[in-house]
Every structure is written in structure tokens, then in C-alpha cells.
Amino acid sequence: xxxxxxxxxxxxxxxxxxxxxxxxLTVNTSAKDIEDWDSLEHINLIAAVEKAFRMRFTMxxxxxxxNVGEMADIVMARGKANR
Amino acid sequence: MIFSSLIxxxxxxPLCILSYSACKRIRSRNLVLVIFSLLFYAWxxxxxxxxxxxxxxxxxxxxxxxxxxxxxxxxxxxxxxSLVFNLCMIGxxxxxxxxxxxxNFIFGQDIPLTGIVQMIGISFYTFQVMSYVxxxxxxxxxxxxxxxxxxxxxxxxPQLIAGPIVRxxxxxxxxxxxxxxxxxxxxxxxxxxxxxxxxxILADNLFQIVEQFLGNxxxxxxxxxxxxxxxxxxxxxxxxSGYSDMAIALGRIFGFHxxxxxRHPFLCKDITEFWQRWHISLGSFFRDYLLPLPxxxxxxxxxxxxxxxxxxxxxxxxxWNYILWGLYYGAFILLEAKIGKKKMRSFPLWAxxxxxxxxxxxxxxxxxxxxxKKLGMFLRNLTIFNPNGFFSFAEQMSLxxxxxxxxxxIACCFPLLExxxxxxxxxxxxxxxxxxxxxxxxxVLLLLSSLLLVDATTVAFLYYRF
Numbered sequence: 001x002x003x004x005x006x007x008x009x010x011x012x013x014x015x016x017x018x019x020x021x022x023x024x025l026t027v028n029t030s031a032k033d034i035e036d037w038d039s040l041e042h043i044n045l046i047a048a049v050e051k052a053f054r055m056r057f058t059m060x061x062x063x064x065x066x067n068v069g070e071m072a073d074i075v076m077a078r079g080k081a082n083r
Numbered sequence: 084m085i086f087s088s089l090i091x092x093x094x095x096x097p098l099c100i101l102s103y104s105a106c107k108r109i110r111s112r113n114l115v116l117v118i119f120s121l122l123f124y125a126w127x128x129x130x131x132x133x134x135x136x137x138x139x140x141x142x143x144x145x146x147x148x149x150x151x152x153x154x155x156x157x158x159x160x161x162x163x164x165s166l167v168f169n170l171c172m173i174g175x176x177x178x179x180x181x182x183x184x185x186x187n188f189i190f191g192q193d194i195p196l197t198g199i200v201q202m203i204g205i206s207f208y209t210f211q212v213m214s215y216v217x218x219x220x221x222x223x224x225x226x227x228x229x230x231x232x233x234x235x236x237x238x239x240x241p242q243l244i245a246g247p248i249v250r251x252x253x254x255x256x257x258x259x260x261x262x263x264x265x266x267x268x269x270x271x272x273x274x275x276x277x278x279x280x281x282x283x284i285l286a287d288n289l290f291q292i293v294e295q296f297l298g299n300x301x302x303x304x305x306x307x308x309x310x311x312x313x314x315x316x317x318x319x320x321x322x323x324s325g326y327s328d329m330a331i332a333l334g335r336i337f338g339f340h341x342x343x344x345x346r347h348p349f350l351c352k353d354i355t356e357f358w359q360r361w362h363i364s365l366g367s368f369f370r371d372y373l374l375p376l377p378x379x380x381x382x383x384x385x386x387x388x389x390x391x392x393x394x395x396x397x398x399x400x401x402x403w404n405y406i407l408w409g410l411y412y413g414a415f416i417l418l419e420a421k422i423g424k425k426k427m428r429s430f431p432l433w434a435x436x437x438x439x440x441x442x443x444x445x446x447x448x449x450x451x452x453x454x455x456k457k458l459g460m461f462l463r464n465l466t467i468f469n470p471n472g473f474f475s476f477a478e479q480m481s482l483x484x485x486x487x488x489x490x491x492x493i494a495c496c497f498p499l500l501e502x503x504x505x506x507x508x509x510x511x512x513x514x515x516x517x518x519x520x521x522x523x524x525x526x527v528l529l530l531l532s533s534l535l536l537v538d539a540t541t542v543a544f545l546y547y548r549f
Contacts, residue, residue: 035424036423036424039370039374040374040384040387040388040416040420041384041420043374043375043382043383043384043387044383044384046375046382047382047383047384050382059221059372059375059376060220060221060222060223062375063221063371063372063374063375064221064223
């Protein structure tokens, strides 16, 4: 998977989790940019990303992820496409 | 020793500041702070300071092990040892008798209670060292190899006993090198006096009224019950936020910048926001270290939320009412999460304020009554099922006698101190006048607080026992 494919899939997941079709992700998108992305919704988001890419984030990654770019890096390193 | 005592204010603190100022090198300054911090703790726990030192030693070594480069087994083992040790410490010193009495009750056993009295501040410093070792394991901080510096981080007296739970990353650089500017001193002293006044003038006086009304809940009227629990909510806020103000202020005097622990929580518009403004250091601890934990291997926000609020309740005390209190808040936060932020915002602001204040105030009632029979009476007495009538002369007299105290307490829930700051920023010419007024105001508050302390039986901070 290249970064473009990962970002495209992540965009679908974000739109689904936050129920907002207008979300457009960039590598710099963070919780500040998406109103509903709080610590609680972050758990559901992580669960959805883990399911889609058949992978597991570590607790450090879940807690310390700063933006979508960091999430995409981890997914590219360990994730598998699952469409 | 507690901050709101004459011995602290007029002997311990001046001696500490003088000794600290007399040292020029950072290592000597750290040593002075460590000596005074240990003395501060030993004042209340002369023998149990050994457990504090044991905790420091174990977590110092575990931090180095957890942050070891490329030795996965050592890292995991160190983290494991630290977590088990810290949870056992807290379990034995805080929950042993609670656990035994519940086993006795459920299984009809007669296991004798240990009689272990809880150690002051154990919940705070244990969480602090756990966060440090986890951060070392996650490599978000570099382990501290200097034992004196690590001892300073854990024992630093401003935050040792009742928080805030200071993360190592917040003060790591300041442990190595820091300076206190005149602005820091001015800020530190004035904020300390504000915190002291919150505790001595507001909280301690509110507590006396609370005891009068909630202390005999069985014969309380509807109005008396509401009056008592509203004042109790204010009392807890001023007691704990006053302590946090003093802790942050003392930190600043010695060159440390701790994060805020309260941001005017009663101004919240919903319960979720209340907990973003109340005891922030505990909330962020659970958010960062517990919320990401899959519950029974499942990552689900509702399960995680339940776990966090169960632990929040348990953290507050070894009694079922605290667990109920935690789950009660968890339930409302879950409800708000279900409703969604947009829908929540669509409700009129006044309705949201009434909703959250009711939840918070009743919540503090659950927090107050450790005895479930009395808690039941309290909940009944809030309603028309109260057999003692709607109101009595006692509430009227109490309100009349304490009107200024109550008005001052309610006013102080708002960010009043922001006003002069904003005014000075807007009108430069007023800056000098506002500064003089601030200094005079602080002097008056210090004098008044000291006078009240001369004549008072010391009321310990509520959060000392957590």
C-alpha cells in the first residue's frame, strides 16, 4: 500500500466513524480539526482502522498519535489492505 | 504538614525559601528542596516516609530498566515490576480492609481487618511514578539516572500530598536547570495567597455549614438538604482547587511550571466538559494510560469509558459510594456521547446549565455519604418524599448569617481574577494602579487567613486522604 491508498482508505474510515462526508484528510489533520475527534471517539476510530488494516496499534501509539500522518505511517509499516 | 497552617506559612516556607535562595548551584538547590520535602512528609508520616523512599528506589530502578535500549525483556520486566509494586502498595495501604470487609460480608467470613491506616498522598505519588515508568517504557521521556533528581521529582513538597499529578515530562528540564524570575515570585506569592484564602476563608467556613446540614440528614428538610449539598459542592471545589493553586504557586516560586488542575469547572455546559475542567491531572492520567487499554482484548469506547470511570471512583476512596460516584459520572458521559456533541449543543444553554448543575450537585451528595443508608435518606430528602417538610427556620437563619460567604463563594466560581488582567492589558495607564491594588488585596487576604488560622482547629484538605 502506498501513502495515497492508505490516506484514501483512512478518509473513508474517518467519514464513517464521525458520520461526516465532508472530511478531507491531510497528513497534518489532527483532533483539533475534527470536532468530534475526542479521546473517547479516538478509541472507536482506532478500532475501525485496526479492523480495516488487520493490525493492532500499541498503547503508546494510541495514546501518543499526534496527527493522521503518524497514523498513516504506522498503517503503512504494519497494516494489510482489507477491503 | 499542611499548607494552611501557621507553622508552614511562617516557619517552614520562609526557611525553605531562604535556604533555597542561599544556594546558587542547581544541585544544592535540588538538595535543599529534597530535604525540606522529606521533612514536610515526615511531619505527617514520620515512619511511613520509608515506604515513600522504597517507592522512589523501586521506581527509579524500574524507570532505568523500562527505558533500557534494545533489551525488550528487561524493559517489559521493569514495567511489570513497577506496575505490580505500585498497585500492591496502593492496594495494601488503601484498599486492604475494604476488600477484607467485603469478602467477610459476601462469604460470611470473619477475617480480621488489618487496621492499616492509609498513607497520606499515596494515590498521588504512586500515580506519578507509574506515569514516569510507563513514559520511560514508551520512550517519551529519558530515564532519570541521578537518584537525587528522581527523588526530587517524586517528593517535591508542593505536589507530593494532594497533587496535581505532575508528569515527569512537564518538569524534567526544570529539574536539570531552572531559574525563578521576579515575575515568577510575584505570580507565585499572589497565587499562593489566593489559594490559601480559598481554603481558609471559603472552604473551611463552608464545611462548618455543610456539617450542620448534611451531618444530620435524617431530620433534614428538602430545602436544608439542597442547601447543604450545594454548599458541599462549593466546599470541595474551594478546598481542592485552593490546594492546587497553592501547589502550582509554590512550584512557580521554586522555578517549576506545573500544569493547571482546575479551569473554573462550574462554568461547564455539560458533564463531559466538567471533567475537562475538574482535577485535570487525574483525568489526563486515565485518558493517556487507561483509556487506550483494550478491555478484555476488545477495543470499544463504551467498555473503555466504563473502566476509566470505575477506576476514577475506586481511586477516590475505599468505599462503595466512590465507586457508585464514578459510575454515575461515567453513565452521564456515556449518555452525552450517545447524544452527540452537535445534538447536545442544540439544547438551550439554560437547560444545559440546569442539567449539569443538578447532576454535579447530586453527584457530590453521593461523594459525601459513605453510609448507603444515609445516602438513601439524602436522595429521598431531596424530593417531595422527604418526611421533614419543605423548609425550616434553620436554613433561613443559616442563609442570613452566611449570606456574604455564600455570595463570595459563588462569585469566586467565575474567573474574577482575569478581569483586572484584561483591564490592565486594555488600558496601560491603569496597570500600576491595578498592580498596587493586587498587592494590597493579597496582603489583606493573607492577614485575614492568618487570623482565621490562629483561632482555628486545623481542617485537613479533603484530598489528603485520597
